[in-house]
Amino acid sequence: MDLNDAVLTCAVNIQWTNAVGITGRKLAYKTATLRLVRNDIRELFVEVTPEKLKPLKFKLKDLMVHKKFMAEGKATFNFKAENCAIYLSNAPPGTLMFFLRTIFIKMNGDGGQPDDASMQKKLREHLLSGKPSSFEDVSPVTTAEMILARKKAGLVPKGTTTTPSPQGAKKRRFDELKDQDREKGTVPAAKKLYQSSPLAGTDESLRLNEEQMEVLRACTTGKNVFFTGSAGTGKSFLLRRIISALPPDGTIATASTGVAACLIGGTTLHAFAGIGGGDATMQRCLELASRPVSAQTWRKCKRLIIDEISMVDGQFFEKIEAVARHIRRNDRPFGGIQLILCGDFLQLPPVIRGDFGAAPNATPQQRFCFQSSAWETCIQCVYELKQVHRQSDPEFVKILNHLRIGHVNESITTRLAATSRQKIEGNGILATQLCSHTNDANSINESKLENLQGDKVLFRSDDSDAGMTKQLDQQIQAPSQLYLKVNAQVMLLKNINISNGLVNGARGVVVRMEKDLPVVRFKNNQEYVCKHEKWIIKTATGGVITRRQVPLKLAWAFSIHKSQGLTLDCVEMSLSKVFEAGQAYVALSRAKSLQSVRILDFDAKQVWANPQVLQFYKGFRRRLMDTTMIPLGPKNKDKRPGDANSALAKIKKSLMNKPLVSIS
Numbered sequence: 001m002d003l004n005d006a007v008l009t010c011a012v013n014i015q016w017t018n019a020v021g022i023t024g025r026k027l028a029y030k031t032a033t034l035r036l037v038r039n040d041i042r043e044l045f046v047e048v049t050p051e052k053l054k055p056l057k058f059k060l061k062d063l064m065v066h067k068k069f070m071a072e073g074k075a076t077f078n079f080k081a082e083n084c085a086i087y088l089s090n091a092p093p094g095t096l097m098f099f100l101r102t103i104f105i106k107m108n109g110d111g112g113q114p115d116d117a118s119m120q121k122k123l124r125e126h127l128l129s130g131k132p133s134s135f136e137d138v139s140p141v142t143t144a145e146m147i148l149a150r151k152k153a154g155l156v157p158k159g160t161t162t163t164p165s166p167q168g169a170k171k172r173r174f175d176e177l178k179d180q181d182r183e184k185g186t187v188p189a190a191k192k193l194y195q196s197s198p199l200a201g202t203d204e205s206l207r208l209n210e211e212q213m214e215v216l217r218a219c220t221t222g223k224n225v226f227f228t229g230s231a232g233t234g235k236s237f238l239l240r241r242i243i244s245a246l247p248p249d250g251t252i253a254t255a256s257t258g259v260a261a262c263l264i265g266g267t268t269l270h271a272f273a274g275i276g277g278g279d280a281t282m283q284r285c286l287e288l289a290s291r292p293v294s295a296q297t298w299r300k301c302k303r304l305i306i307d308e309i310s311m312v313d314g315q316f317f318e319k320i321e322a323v324a325r326h327i328r329r330n331d332r333p334f335g336g337i338q339l340i341l342c343g344d345f346l347q348l349p350p351v352i353r354g355d356f357g358a359a360p361n362a363t364p365q366q367r368f369c370f371q372s373s374a375w376e377t378c379i380q381c382v383y384e385l386k387q388v389h390r391q392s393d394p395e396f397v398k399i400l401n402h403l404r405i406g407h408v409n410e411s412i413t414t415r416l417a418a419t420s421r422q423k424i425e426g427n428g429i430l431a432t433q434l435c436s437h438t439n440d441a442n443s444i445n446e447s448k449l450e451n452l453q454g455d456k457v458l459f460r461s462d463d464s465d466a467g468m469t470k471q472l473d474q475q476i477q478a479p480s481q482l483y484l485k486v487n488a489q490v491m492l493l494k495n496i497n498i499s500n501g502l503v504n505g506a507r508g509v510v511v512r513m514e515k516d517l518p519v520v521r522f523k524n525n526q527e528y529v530c531k532h533e534k535w536i537i538k539t540a541t542g543g544v545i546t547r548r549q550v551p552l553k554l555a556w557a558f559s560i561h562k563s564q565g566l567t568l569d570c571v572e573m574s575l576s577k578v579f580e581a582g583q584a585y586v587a588l589s590r591a592k593s594l595q596s597v598r599i600l601d602f603d604a605k606q607v608w609a610n611p612q613v614l615q616f617y618k619g620f621r622r623r624l625m626d627t628t629m630i631p632l633g634p635k636n637k638d639k640r641p642g643d644a645n646s647a648l649a650k651i652k653k654s655l656m657n658k659p660l661v662s663i664s
């Protein structure tokens, strides 16, 4: 983990039983901190410190750990010798996983528990010294400890060199390995601790960089945070880490679109808010949100996370802020809920709806969240991530940074126009066409599938709640009914094996069916039999619904709106019909490199940034300089770059020259 792996804060219940299993003493703490410590003779202990109380210590011996519900922030430690059990709940899932992993490594890796003989010797020396017993935190996990622990769990091929302590190795044992999985003879628990994350799509082998860490720290200290950054700077990746570092009770992860919500394992903001589309009058919205289920959700919420904030309508944001204060009977901004918002306002804006129920003759206006008065009262800290991770080619990153602010010069035009001739297909995999309109994308996929020879095979999803299929279809990319044929162009929807390139977004082609499952060959020539995978989404009320389906989606074409947030392997686009500021930038920034993209008809006119957003980002930087908030209003009308607007040109220039910096 990126914070201290040997410390965990959560709810703790401790229970002792007598020899015949009758429950005796019980202790319950809403919040306690667990640390992993060693005594003078290097024995390992878990120290439990309840708030404002003295610590209790439990020796890590004859320990059994149940961690089946680790992803929900729960685990149990059974100390057999002491007839004692510690029940952990409401633990940040990521932190819990790393805490358990640290215990496992420390007990199995180099420098673990001493064996009997050496312990007796150390104990004797300690007693003779006459010093009082002292405890210290365990040292951070070392690579050697990790390799040894992995080896003992059978995860490292024999022959890998380490420098294990021979005595320690004899006795060290982690009974956690005996948990249910092992008893069933399936995957050993230790393997799970290493191989899978409780967090969908997260690759915990990747470490947060310093700028991401800073945001994580602010979020875990309860601040109201907005962080932004260009496409591919790891905003959603960081958000998943933030979610895993927060207690699950009261943490609601949402996004403005279903696809984006799925990427962070959350729900849509609209589903959570309980005020429909938010088009009704304020009074009606308050009534809608006061219905029992909705009101309870609002009352339970302590931390609200919103990804792709650029697509949240400003009026909607203002309404939910008022709803939160009203339902929670709390006058603080958002009724005292901690806000963690992330997105890039230079990507897609809120979708304009023609129907504004409250005011029949009103012209629909595109209002960003940052233009609402609620924004200014709520946001305490703003950050900008600057390191781009999706693309590694500096030339492409530079071009994208220019496009982001609607700046296109001759050399950019020449370079992008040149991609129209390049061959990006390979291995039978065709480029995915990014369309500006969803209907175009759907009809391309349908007709291409029809035109293929052979029979269609239907893969039906297995949903935990059949009544929720429609909602699952909106939120999860894997459809309830997936028709495939051999030679169908597909995209992988899960991270299967990151080192083999079988990652979310990888493009492939169905080469055959094997035992009723599609076999896909990917661009890197890897073949994979697509087994059913599971998606979990949270409902607005905190419940869980799941879908099992093969992790594929037809990929001849996608709409640009549906592609926001994704990383794509091999894309072709015609931008002649783009209709939104930032739309061309979103399309292009899905690609990992200039070599994997083809723009059929590039024209500088297709690229523009919303002047109001540019103004906002300028104020964002000025705020850093003045350390005061600059009020921003919807003063500028949307203008395309073709307009000779010198004020706008100046803003763009200043944004290009001085990248925004994080402030708190």
Ligand SMILES: Nc1ncnc2c1ncn2[C@@H]1O[C@H](COP(=O)(O)OP(=O)(O)OP(=O)(O)O)[C@@H](O)[C@H]1O
Pocket: 206, 207, 208, 209, 212, 229, 230, 231, 232, 233, 234, 235, 236, 237, 238, 344, 389, 390, 564, 565, 566, 567
């Ligand atoms: N610290 C990191 N180290 C390595 N890779 C990273 C890191 N942070 C993010 N990435 C990778 O960068 C890619 C882009 O990340 P992500 O989708 O989170 O970006 P984003 O800022 O949300 O982009 P968008 O604005 O398009 O939604 C992902 O493949 C992710 O795994």
Ligand SMILES: [Mg+2]
Pocket: 235, 236, 237, 565
């Ligand atoms: Mg994202």
